[in-house]
Amino acid sequence: MTDALLVALEQTIHHPSYEEASNRLTEAVSIARSIQGSAIFLSGPTRCGKSQLLRDTQAKLGQPPELSNDLLALSGLEGASDFVIGSIPTKPNSKTLITAMLEAVGVKAGPSQSAHDLQARLCFAVRDKGIRVIALDECSHCAERGAHLSKRGATDHFKWLIDQTGITLILAGLPKFQSLIDENEQLRDRTLSTIELNPYSWSSGSDATGFATALSEALCNLQAAGAHLDFGFEDMVVRLYGVTGGRIGMMVRVLQVAVLKMKSQTLTFKDISDGALTLTQKSLNARHLFETEVPQKIDLVRAYIRVMQDAGLEVTPESLADLEALEAA
Template identity: 35%
Template structure:
């Protein structure tokens, strides 16, 4: 689905992916956004669009994508990237040996773009010393490989740049994927456009106009503007609609879908698709979008 903000990010990825100059520094991007806005889906899709190419003497990997697990260290980060490259001995060796092999294989496989997703786990692991170590390791990898990198994660990922001036100098471009919103007006129009795109996928299913301004406002309350939740809500709503004798996507179907996949046991006055909804954000304790320290 080519939403306007998605197209802008894809254009930036294409730009740094197409970079090729041995004697100049590559361009790099940090991509941040709260959980559920579509970062990982977008990046994985981009990597899948540029699959490995088998040559007679080597395997070319145009885009190397890897998502970090919890509590990574430079050594486990090297493990993750080597495994993604297809190295059969990704788990063998000391950190210095793993790093050297990683640099060699990135060059040998003609990697043009390295995407490190869930980079916020580098920050979650420990204190300032750990943070400095991780930032310095990435900086050295960037310098040694001379290919473009994308670091992606939730907003606090930018702390990596705060701890290392040289890394910050390399990742000058920070792109934020914001949640869809109904304020100000241009944002509301983009939200309506996104729902119009989803509506086209409903094909022959009779439906209320989910892209109208009134219903868009309800989706804003129900999903907090997160693409993952919009998709989840609509997928379940379509399933529920087709369970009816006369399939149709209605506000009642959306209300039930909301109760099933967004806010189980939601009171009617806290269900955006119920006529008694009180039209206040779902940010109270125990509600779906209560303040989450993990997303900051």
């Protein structure tokens, strides 16, 4: 039964923030294709659902490459998609960055090839395989300390690929990547308006409802897979918000670990508490959030602010609790 429950948690949760970002990304890809190539930055803190959104968008928009059936058969591309996904490695340099894009389009790079040769192969492969969209996750690795590329060097590779092939390049990662776009005027002018997928803020009534909606859908998926639930829903909304800081991807991760700890078909308060404690560091104070009668609003606001500040995002206080939490941060 555990496997069935884990599969149930892999289903996309169509909560309001996700749907808004999904609609914007779908529209942006359509526009980029119509103007012969652009970059699109999908920004958000870790565990907010960016990778899931890329996979869902690929499934929705990906089409067979625009090649004849004979060419598809000869090239072995039957069942292939013109929308591919890759990931940028940590501490990238020119060769590993281009290699990541090559691997996304299904080409293995030779270890002795120069960055210039790899660029030529990438350009040829994109045209030869009929690729129209490349999505690259973890693009913020290019903006981290230790990257073996200058900020200009990293973004120039993206600009070059767009100019040479007319491709749509989706760059997904932490908000710190925004500075690279802003500092390279040529890439900036080729990049559509940034799409944000941020955590829900407890101080916003609609956001709190959005988080509860997402949890409700996840729990319904578990019940449909055969699980029974033994805890209060509204109480669990508050506790899981405190642990996750409003991030739906993190909420699902806690539920996944909780499922692994189940001793029967019933998912209990203790299973979720144990899952949260297993998954988080002491600094997140999950034990306090699950041991107190009801976490206080200040605890929830602090959790959200911590996530936003870790991602380098500013928080505008909307209440006295927000202001108090910001002053203590």
